[in-house]
Amino acid sequence: xxxxxxxxxxxxxxxxxxxxxxxxxxxxxxxxxxxxxxxxxxxxxxxxxxxxxxxxxxxxxxxxxxxxxxxxxxxxxxxxxxxxxxxxxxxxxxxxxxxxxxxxxxxxxxxxxxxxxxxxxxxxxxxxxxxxxxxxxxxxxxxxxxxxxxxxxxxxxxxxxxxxxxxxxxxxxxxxxxxxxxxxxxxxxxxxxxxxxxxxxxxxxxxxxxxxxxxxxxxxxxxxxxxxxxxxxxxxxxxxxxxxxxxxxxxxxxxxxx
Amino acid sequence: xxxxxxxxxxxxxxxxxxxxxxxxxxxxxxxxxxxxxxxxxxxxxxxxxxxxxxxxxxxxxxxxxxxxxxxxxxxxxxxxxxxxxxxxxxxxxxxxxxxxxxxxxxxxxxxxxxxxxxxxxxxxxxxxxxxxxxxxxxxxxxxxxxxxxxxxxxxxxxxxxxxxxxxxxxxxxxxxxxxxxxxxxxxxxxxxxxxxxxxxxxxxxxxxxxxxxxxxxxxxxxxxxxxxxxxxxxxxxxxxxxxxxxxxxxxxxxxxxx
Amino acid sequence: xxxxxxxxxxxxxxxxxxxxxxxxxxxxxxxxxxxxxxxxxxxxxxxxxxxxxxxxxxxxxxxxxxxxxxxxxxxxxxxxxxxxxxxxxxxxxxxxxxxxxxxxxxxxxxxxxxxxxxxxxxxxxxxxxxxxxxxxxxxxxxxxxxxxxxxxxxxxxxxxxxxxxxxxxxxxxxxxxxxxxxxxxxxxxxxxxxxxxxxxxxxxxxxxxxxxxxxxxxxxxxxxxxxxxxxxxxxxxxxxxxxxxxxxxxxxxxxxxx
Numbered sequence: 001x002x003x004x005x006x007x008x009x010x011x012x013x014x015x016x017x018x019x020x021x022x023x024x025x026x027x028x029x030x031x032x033x034x035x036x037x038x039x040x041x042x043x044x045x046x047x048x049x050x051x052x053x054x055x056x057x058x059x060x061x062x063x064x065x066x067x068x069x070x071x072x073x074x075x076x077x078x079x080x081x082x083x084x085x086x087x088x089x090x091x092x093x094x095x096x097x098x099x100x101x102x103x104x105x106x107x108x109x110x111x112x113x114x115x116x117x118x119x120x121x122x123x124x125x126x127x128x129x130x131x132x133x134x135x136x137x138x139x140x141x142x143x144x145x146x147x148x149x150x151x152x153x154x155x156x157x158x159x160x161x162x163x164x165x166x167x168x169x170x171x172x173x174x175x176x177x178x179x180x181x182x183x184x185x186x187x188x189x190x191x192x193x194x195x196x197x198x199x200x201x202x203x204x205x206x207x208x209x210x211x212x213x214x215x216x217x218x219x220x221x222x223x224x225x226x227x228x229x230x231x232x233x234x235x236x237x238x239x240x241x242x243x244x245x246x247x248x249x250x251x252x253x254x255x256x257x258x
Numbered sequence: 259x260x261x262x263x264x265x266x267x268x269x270x271x272x273x274x275x276x277x278x279x280x281x282x283x284x285x286x287x288x289x290x291x292x293x294x295x296x297x298x299x300x301x302x303x304x305x306x307x308x309x310x311x312x313x314x315x316x317x318x319x320x321x322x323x324x325x326x327x328x329x330x331x332x333x334x335x336x337x338x339x340x341x342x343x344x345x346x347x348x349x350x351x352x353x354x355x356x357x358x359x360x361x362x363x364x365x366x367x368x369x370x371x372x373x374x375x376x377x378x379x380x381x382x383x384x385x386x387x388x389x390x391x392x393x394x395x396x397x398x399x400x401x402x403x404x405x406x407x408x409x410x411x412x413x414x415x416x417x418x419x420x421x422x423x424x425x426x427x428x429x430x431x432x433x434x435x436x437x438x439x440x441x442x443x444x445x446x447x448x449x450x451x452x453x454x455x456x457x458x459x460x461x462x463x464x465x466x467x468x469x470x471x472x473x474x475x476x477x478x479x480x481x482x483x484x485x486x487x488x489x490x491x492x493x494x495x496x497x498x499x500x501x502x503x504x505x506x507x508x509x510x511x512x513x514x515x516x
Numbered sequence: 517x518x519x520x521x522x523x524x525x526x527x528x529x530x531x532x533x534x535x536x537x538x539x540x541x542x543x544x545x546x547x548x549x550x551x552x553x554x555x556x557x558x559x560x561x562x563x564x565x566x567x568x569x570x571x572x573x574x575x576x577x578x579x580x581x582x583x584x585x586x587x588x589x590x591x592x593x594x595x596x597x598x599x600x601x602x603x604x605x606x607x608x609x610x611x612x613x614x615x616x617x618x619x620x621x622x623x624x625x626x627x628x629x630x631x632x633x634x635x636x637x638x639x640x641x642x643x644x645x646x647x648x649x650x651x652x653x654x655x656x657x658x659x660x661x662x663x664x665x666x667x668x669x670x671x672x673x674x675x676x677x678x679x680x681x682x683x684x685x686x687x688x689x690x691x692x693x694x695x696x697x698x699x700x701x702x703x704x705x706x707x708x709x710x711x712x713x714x715x716x717x718x719x720x721x722x723x724x725x726x727x728x729x730x731x732x733x734x735x736x737x738x739x740x741x742x743x744x745x746x747x748x749x750x751x752x753x754x755x756x757x758x759x760x761x762x763x764x765x766x767x768x769x770x771x772x773x774x
Contacts (some may be wrong), residue, residue, distance in 0.1 A: 077471025213593025335729025
């Protein structure tokens with residue numbers, strides 16, 4: 001646990017409505033010392049896989065003991081279990097729907113028992129405010145997660161998109177476009193044998209080899225490079241690869257080892 | 259006053275411009291210990307009633323002593339009074355235009371005297387930065403609000419939208435659609451006698467009874483439920499009620515007691 | 517240095533992706549006490565001049581010792597120098613591409629030596645996370661900026677848009693439209709001799725004199741006033757000057773002294 005407890009938030013709530021602010025108010029009421037960092041609130045509505053991938057790629061950049069609170073929760077109010085997990089030196093709080101797939105199996109897992117969070121009203125539609133934020137705040141106060149509920153197992157898991165290999169060919173897919181129109185794929189460069197030239201095909205265009213950085217691209221020409229999470233990325237220097245190629249999440253990207 | 263003072267921000271400034279960041283800089287310069295939480299900055303431009311409703315619904319989720327700074331202020335620079343209020347164990351700082359209607363009459367109210375905030379320049383167009391942020395920061399430092407100006411009364415008030423009742427019929431209206439397309443109405447469920455079946459009519463569709471949570475709806479079928487602020491809400495599971503029904507703020511919703 | 521170190525962020529990363537959150541995580545891991553304030557993340561992609569203007573207009577509203585971290589960085593990964601500057605009692609961390617033009621020449625300037633930031637991986641595409649955030653955090657911890665790299669000079673500079681004068685005529689341009697449709701120009705009112713009546717021409721409309729505040733305008737009629745950063749601004753009370761006039765960044769605004 002760091003000296004100042006750190007809570008991150010990952011939701012599909014957006015920032016136009018007061019949902020995120022209210023969750024922070026609840027945390028501040030229980031654990032006034034905790035710092036809260038927004039990872040993203042623009043997960044596409046109810047896209048659990050998107051949130052799972054954001055957490056998978058980014059949790060390790062936060063200090064040990066960080067509490068990752070994630071609420072993309074189409075099953076709110078139903079029987080899906082509310083979870084607290086300890087894994088990889090950090091904590092994870094959210095619904096049992098696969099959002100923490102990259103961190104399974106955890107070192108510890110409990111189903112949160114609302115009664116352990118004190119005498120709080122529990123709405124049927126906003127467990128981010130009424131259940132997950134209080135649980136994260138209790139961890140921030142130093143509570144052992146085993147105090148927050150009952151040990152649990154057999155957690156829900158989802159398959160995160162991942163490139164497949166057939167001999168010298170990797171079949172990858174675009175999994176996200178960022179604000180610059182850079183296309184992130186599901187191919188981790190760690191799976192590609194080093195030292196062999198690559199040819200990348202996307203939307204009928206052929207890209208030879210990996211560029212070291214964005215500015216190396218000729219204007220309008222797509223390049224491939226390794227992005228900051230270790231994934232293959234397609235970019236256009238001073239432009240948008242998404243627009244130039246008419247590509248987006250789901251677009252196939254073929255990578256040949258020569 | 260909590261050990262760490264808490265300031266919330268509610269504005270129509272958006273986040274693309276640096277206005278909100280600058281307000282936080284001014285607060286940090288005066289009250290470095292204060293924590294600032296964004297409630298929302300996406301109030302539709304100059305829509306005081308929208309901001310008033312957001313505060314009415316959400317202030318109580320913040321701890322006692324929280325300072326709610328709200329700036330939706332079409333009259334900035336004119337004669338409208340700048341206010342500090344104490345009400346319901348919290349503080350409210352902003353223009354006298356009805357934005358704090360849900361908290362009237364307050365326990366204490368002062369018109370802020372800019373001269374009490376120290377030798378600061380006062381622009382005619384950005385009192386959020388030059389007047390309200392410094393006043394909120396002074397309260398965060400522990401100043402009594404009576405020190406910030408002169409006692410005042412006869413505060414501006416606006417009527418918040420509220421369903422009306424005619425016998426067994428409630429005439430409600432949609433007051434906001436959230437990011438998921440859920441339609442929040444102006445009917446507080448506390449006004450509806452418990453134990454009687456409800457029939458809800460909206461845009462020619464009929465909904466029988468209240469669902470307990472979102473996931474109970476059949477795909478594409480509108481359901482009604484009680485949302486997290488105690489209001490009647492129309493939703494479509496795994497979809498958008500706003501799109502499915504072609505509804506939005508202002509749409510009539512009729513609720514019959516059977 | 518304030519008792520609680522303050523870091524501001526100005527980027528073109530947007531808030532939909534987790535880039536900004538990850539930078540905050542890195543800062544929290546190194547300097548847990550530091551407070552981070554978002555100035556804006558909606559700089560148009562790769563628009564260094566826009567970010568330079570935002571910093572020029574707003575840095576002075578933050579307390580002495582504030583660390584301004586700015587990442588609009590089309591040259592990331594290339595040979596462009598990563599900088600830490602001390603100027604005007606504050607610190608500036610970011611790429612050497614003119615983004616800090618308003619603060620040149622600085623009192624001190626170093627090219628950040630990544631090796632001085634400890635054993636950290638350095639990606640080629642996200643120096644905001646791997647290099648600038650750690651450097652800012654080290655300054656927040658109290659490190660002397662001279663410890664972070666080697667002294668440097670001949671910093672890149674860009675010309676910020678600025679109205680020109682020809683006798684009694686100022687030729688100005690709109691440099692930004694805010695969320696309300698107010699049009700900010702590149703004419704600082706401090707350059708205009710006081711006491712002489714002004715006539716402003718924009719998109720074929722003529723505006724006589726300066727209004728004191730927004731609410732003075734007749735509905736639909738453009739007015740001119742001095743905005744909160746001391747610039748001439750064109751507004752429409754209860755409306756959008758950008759829409760009413762069909763104007764935006766680049767639109768010419770002529771100001772005559774009568």
